[in-house]
Amino acid sequence: MRGIVFMGDGVAEVTSELEMRGPKPHEVVVRMVNAGVCHSDLSLINGTIPFPAPCVMGHEGAGIIEEIGSAVSSVAVGDHVVISTIANCGRCSACARGLPTHCRQSIGNFRMSYTYKGERTSAFAAASCFADLTVVDAIQAVKISNDVPLSSACLIGCGVITGMGAVLNRAKVRPGETAVVFGVGGVGLSAIQALRLSGAARIITVDTIAAKEGLARQFGATDFIDATQVESVPATIKALLPASGGAMWNPGGVDWAFECTGVPRVLHDAIESLDWGGTAVAVGVPAGDARLDIPIMGNFIYIDKGLIGCRYGTARPHHDFPKIAELYLEGKVLLDELVSEVHPMEDFHTVIEHMHTGTLARGVLQF
Numbered sequence: 001m002r003g004i005v006f007m008g009d010g011v012a013e014v015t016s017e018l019e020m021r022g023p024k025p026h027e028v029v030v031r032m033v034n035a036g037v038c039h040s041d042l043s044l045i046n047g048t049i050p051f052p053a054p055c056v057m058g059h060e061g062a063g064i065i066e067e068i069g070s071a072v073s074s075v076a077v078g079d080h081v082v083i084s085t086i087a088n089c090g091r092c093s094a095c096a097r098g099l100p101t102h103c104r105q106s107i108g109n110f111r112m113s114y115t116y117k118g119e120r121t122s123a124f125a126a127a128s129c130f131a132d133l134t135v136v137d138a139i140q141a142v143k144i145s146n147d148v149p150l151s152s153a154c155l156i157g158c159g160v161i162t163g164m165g166a167v168l169n170r171a172k173v174r175p176g177e178t179a180v181v182f183g184v185g186g187v188g189l190s191a192i193q194a195l196r197l198s199g200a201a202r203i204i205t206v207d208t209i210a211a212k213e214g215l216a217r218q219f220g221a222t223d224f225i226d227a228t229q230v231e232s233v234p235a236t237i238k239a240l241l242p243a244s245g246g247a248m249w250n251p252g253g254v255d256w257a258f259e260c261t262g263v264p265r266v267l268h269d270a271i272e273s274l275d276w277g278g279t280a281v282a283v284g285v286p287a288g289d290a291r292l293d294i295p296i297m298g299n300f301i302y303i304d305k306g307l308i309g310c311r312y313g314t315a316r317p318h319h320d321f322p323k324i325a326e327l328y329l330e331g332k333v334l335l336d337e338l339v340s341e342v343h344p345m346e347d348f349h350t351v352i353e354h355m356h357t358g359t360l361a362r363g364v365l366q367f
Contacts, residue, residue: 003131008053035061060158061129152335163190165313175199183260196220234272
């Protein structure tokens with residue numbers, strides 16, 4: 001079977017020399033149809049995300065159930081599913097409270113599902129969507145309507161839920177509140193449209209590529225700031241939303257700031273862009289040794305500003321994925337518009353080259 005294998009040292013190969021084991025009682029086999037190429041895949045290749053090599057790449061995918069284990073009843077052969085990277089146990093207190101991203105078993109999963117040239121090979125993010133077939137826990141296969149094209153549905157499994165979930169699940173933005181989104185990629189665009197759905201009064205977006213303004217506004221942005229053209233992004237945001245009075249502790253700015261790039265300097269700007277009582281949400285994945293250096297008193301203690309993390313949109317996949325698909329079918333969520341280009345698996349490196357230009361929302365692979 002075919003797949004894309006990360007070999008370590010920055011090397012990823014498209015191969016037809018993969019073999020995959022069959023499903024255990026609680027697992028399912030999914031024939032992959034489409035998979036999005038996410039910046040986390042780049043982070044695997046460049047070493048930002050440490051993971052044992054060799055491994056079969058990909059974590060944002062959708063396909064059709066081909067085989068089920070003997071204990072599986074949640075899906076059936078032929079169902080269309082989106083793959084979740086959250087291989088949670090379903091039994092612990094976090095799972096029982098509807099917080100699968102807090103499950104201690106949902107991270108650091110190095111499942112050995114494949115062999116490559118006779119060597120046991122791990123599955124990236126417990127998913128391995130860059131292959132003709134993948135085997136995952138049944139809890140990771142989330143059934144959606146067959147009416148949603150899988151080329152668009154695949155994006156729900158990472159970029160869309162990460163951005164939308166940060167707004168809807170983690171921040172719980174309320175109507176009339178104001179927000180800024182740093183980074184207009186697949187995650188940022190998903191955050192923007194979640195803010196639109198939430199009734200945010202002002203949705204400011206920030207990027208270093210001016211050409212992304214049209215896309216940002218299509219998804220719901222009210223303002224766009226080209227970070228290369230202003231001396232200070234926080235000062236520009238505060239000028240758009242000035243304080244009604246007073247000058248101490250730098251008032252003015254937004255209620256919410258969503259940092260979707262993973263760059264510490266940008267997270268610093270996100271915090272500095274907040275009004276009193278505002279909260280920054282760290283969404284983008286930084287390097288493992290990234291640190292944040294910011295004054296505490298004038299940013300947190302006296303004026304009730306906050307900083308929170310958000311993993312995978314604080315997702316509840318079996319609730320959130322079908323809901324997003326339903327909103328798509330109702331015309332309330334844009335998915336097709338996130339797909340910048342579709343390529344066969346063999347053109348994986350072409351998608352990577354295009355991602356480095358910064359102009360893609362999402363490149364999608366077709367199997």
